[in-house]
Amino acid sequence: MIEELRSLLGPEHVLTEPEDVVPYGFDGAAALKQRPAAVVFPADTGEVAGIVKLCRERRVPVVSRGSGTGLSGGSVPVAGGVVLCLQRMKRILAIDRRNLTMEVEAGVITQDIFAAADEAGLFYPPDPGSMKISTIGGNVAENSGGLRGLKYGVTRDYVMGMEVVLADGSTCWLGNKCVKDVAGYNLRDLFIGSEGTLGIVTRVLLKLLPKPAARQTLLATFEAMDTAAATVSAIIASPIIPCTLEFLDRRTIRCVEEFAKVGLPGDAEALLLVETDGHPAAVADEAARIEQLAREHGATTVARAADAEEAARLATARRSAFSALARIRPTTILEDVTVPRSELAGMIRFIEEVAARHQLEIATFGHFGDGNLHPTILTDERNAAEMHRVELALEEIFAQTMKLGGTITGEHGVGLAKKQALREQFDEASYRLLGMIKRTLDPDGLLNPGKIIEPVES
């Protein structure tokens, strides 16, 4: 099998030595790892299909991988399986200005897509915190969000078409450059967010937007989380939909500031990073209204970024939040619960109570405008007693999320980490439907088995 892979891809693109494959044993999620038998790097769709066929003949599981920044263990290998890394497929194939689209291979880095669009005078909005290294294939497979999700939506909203290699090794193209298309089932959407369990994305056709003419970033600080939450509700209800509405609590502010040194106030309990973009007059008007609303709802300070550079520095600082929290304790367990926006204040209060009750340190930040919170438990995986309390806390947070009509994951996916919680979130019939789809598309259970749902028993 290894020999066949070598002759298919060239020996330098098949790794099997322990020192070569161990570094592919994990992704960005804490405490999950596994050693693969091989890591392979295909150059094009044909090679991807070839690998899938070979693995199918031998009944060897295949785990797709972009850059391994996932936060739910999605690209953690299956023991003895093959990791199919799309990193070499990183060509930007075409930018079509007349239709405002861009076609790329799955291994292109998100930041490069943004930059290529920008250079063409266009705009690719989805900007996950990891964009400087995440791949578009990973973004599609996780349906990733970002800082601009509130106004611009998530990756799904920009995928017009894609090429997918199916479990039997055949290749299909789903979607087109048409703005409207209702021919057949919406298969494209089935693969978005499927975490590599249904097929391997090899190419993506992306939608681009005109570049907003102006943008303004504001930074508001608060003495209490409640007032920050109230400000968010007031902005949405006013109604204004800013492009970004991010929230950081005190612990997160301190860690981010320690790293990024952008001048965030260490004494604030909460901070909102707000950006509005669009026509200059609309931006000026919205910025003024947001500032006024923040002050009315108890902001201690409201500052405006002086220029685009400062705005970019603030956004970059915000993107580092999750990683920066690792400064406090060795293990950071990041959650991704999302609730209807009307329930945000209550959810935040609940998380604080849970932390106090279980004597845990929990930092919270997130895409507030989307109702998407990242309560992050700062702990130490070597401390068994504390890890037990972590589990209890997580259960309570999930249960409360369900009670408020929320979801266990807004953007990081289920992977390995949230399989149990998913089962609880879904009713019997919906859960069964997941299994039916998986079995139909991957009858042998070879594509990223054991992710999202338990492996197919055959």
Add this chain to the structure above:
Amino acid sequence: MHCGMCLPDCPTYNETGRERNSPRGRIALMRGIADGELEASREFAGEMSYCLGCLACTSACPAGVDYAHLLESARAEVEDRGLLDTPWRRAVRAVTIHGLFLRPRLLRAAGRMLRLWQASGMQSASRRLGLVRLLPRPLREAEPLTPEIQARFSDERIEEITPARGGRRHRVLLLTGCVQDLVFSDVNQATAEVLAENGCEVVTPRTQDCCGSLHAHNGEIEAAKRLARRQLDAIDPESYDAIISNAGGCGSHLRHYDRLLAEEPQYRERAAAWSRRLRDIHEWLVEIGFRAPLDPAAAVRRVTYHESCHLCHGQGVSRQPRELLGALPGVELVESADATTCCGSAGIYNLTQPETATRLQQRKVGHLLDSGAEVIATANPGCHLQIGNGLREAGRQPRVVHPVVLLAEAYRRERERAPE
């Protein structure tokens, strides 16, 4: 934390695209060994030496992972176990790390011999005659990299005590380094001058030991400790307001004497006092508010600044050299692409990993030339030589110079125009 935010900043990862050649991958290997899941193999050892140790990952890491320390420990383990041991490597290390760089007088003597060899025309003659071809391969390949030795070493150019000009405000100690002393004693002289010009009395001990950075970065922690102890025996940090280093690579090690000797009760406090006072020259000049030289008639020059990895990533000193350059009369400071990316010198990397080093060198030189600068300022002897060699190969001759030398020249011109 293994989020991967360091990956795009790692030069070796960008070379190969392989996780094992990235900080995250290397840490995974170290951890695999610590957890007993992997053996400390030759492969592992090779990976540790493939790392440039440029610490770009450290600047990129939001989590504050102390990669420098992890790498030093891993390299020490590699040496302890003799994983890369070969007779040739052992011989080279015996002469350099365990020989010359432990014995300052011997190093200077060797430097004098090399100087004689170069000044007598023997070097160019032997190059012309192709005699270098008779050398064993590793030496032959390294021969063109031999730096030109200065006619006078630091102690021949700098008095033991340089008095402050215009009233003493600070008393500082100047570290002259090893390579800096032999190859760039003019930088040391300039450092003493600009310090004096800014109210510092400068003490420059005659014979100084190697700081041990070469040893620590190459897995010889015990030798590094020995050198640090010697340094502290010879120099009482409490007698100075600051201890000045002007070489990025040395400074980033010198700053950490506190950690290096943390377990040694007799030295712990002194080492802590040392680390508190240790300053890079640019950092110190900005801290004390250095005086901008005046020269209304200065010709306009385009200057670009290449950041030494161990100065910007290792010590976090990045703004100050630019402030210094920006204050020079006639200087138009231009940025070059990837100014904080390694030039491939990386200590002795250009000797241990010549291929990667050469690629990084070529890329660096390309970026520097693209900036259109006539002067390339950089503050580490390794970078200075690497860029100088790279430019020579490209057949181009912008001047490569330490920022402090430019500052000293500006003060000198000022003095010449307005004699006291």
